[in-house]
Amino acid sequence: ETGVTQSPTHLIKTRGQQVTLRCSSQSGHNTVSWYQQALGQGPQFIFQYYREEENGRGNFPPRFSGLQFPNYSSELNVNALELDDSALYLCASSSGGARETQYFGPGTRLLVL
Amino acid sequence: QKEVEQNSGPLSVPEGAIASLNCTYSDRGSQSFFWYRQYSGKSPELIMFIYSNGDKEDGRFTAQLNKASQYVSLLIRDSQPSDSATYLCAVNMGANDYKLSFGAGTTVTVRA
Numbered sequence: 362e363t364g365v366t367q368s369p370t371h372l373i374k375t376r377g378q379q380v381t382l383r384c385s386s387q388s389g390h391n392t393v394s395w396y397q398q399a400l401g402q403g404p405q406f407i408f409q410y411y412r413e414e415e416n417g418r419g420n421f422p423p424r425f426s427g428l429q430f431p432n433y434s435s436e437l438n439v440n441a442l443e444l445d446d447s448a449l450y451l452c453a454s455s456s457g458g459a460r461e462t463q464y465f466g467p468g469t470r471l472l473v474l
Numbered sequence: 475q476k477e478v479e480q481n482s483g484p485l486s487v488p489e490g491a492i493a494s495l496n497c498t499y500s501d502r503g504s505q506s507f508f509w510y511r512q513y514s515g516k517s518p519e520l521i522m523f524i525y526s527n528g529d530k531e532d533g534r535f536t537a538q539l540n541k542a543s544q545y546v547s548l549l550i551r552d553s554q555p556s557d558s559a560t561y562l563c564a565v566n567m568g569a570n571d572y573k574l575s576f577g578a579g580t581t582v583t584v585r586a
Contacts, residue, residue: 403562405576
């Protein structure tokens with residue numbers, strides 16, 4: 362166990378709806394990264410938060426947004442859901458820095474119908 | 475060109491054999507390299523990281539890095555059925571770029 366928790370574990374939504382996914386980082390970690398993993402593919406970087414500020418963003422549209430709280434937990438929000446948003450959403454925590462290992466939570470599996 | 479590419483697999487090896495996984499990356503300035511294992515339906519878990527050229531061993535796992543060739547590999551010795559999983563190569567592309575870029579993964583099946 363990595364100490365990183367995510368909620369909910371599974372979620373079913375319909376197109377056009379909005380969803381919020383949550384992540385609690387490992388104790389002592391101040392950095393949270395979010396990834397999307399479609400079936401049969403490697404995780405794709407969405408964005409990263411370091412000390413409550415966005416610290417980099419991947420090639421995802423603005424309807425993917427997030428924030429980080431003072432306790433370093435984080436949320437990922439997705440508006441106007443599309444069928445292609447169906448995926449495993451992974452949160453990873455680290456203590457920051459290019460060489461720091463990112464430890465993944467169990468993920469949230471989102472299905473958009 | 476994809477940032478990180480892995481041999482596509484699937485890779486099937488008999489129990490006790492060596493499984494060899496390969497990964498190439500596009501950015502010559504990449505700083506750090508990770509191997510994650512992902513069981514079906516689960517999240518990635520770290521196996522090893524490597525920063526410097528050469529070999530790094532941890533139990534039955536050996537990671538090899540060759541920055542000149544932009545190549546990193548993972549060897550699994552004495553493969554066990556519990557090693558059956560998808561192995562993901564992840565690369566951190568630069569000193570100020572904290573994201574991990576992942577390959578698509580190589581699925582390994584160890585035959586008992």
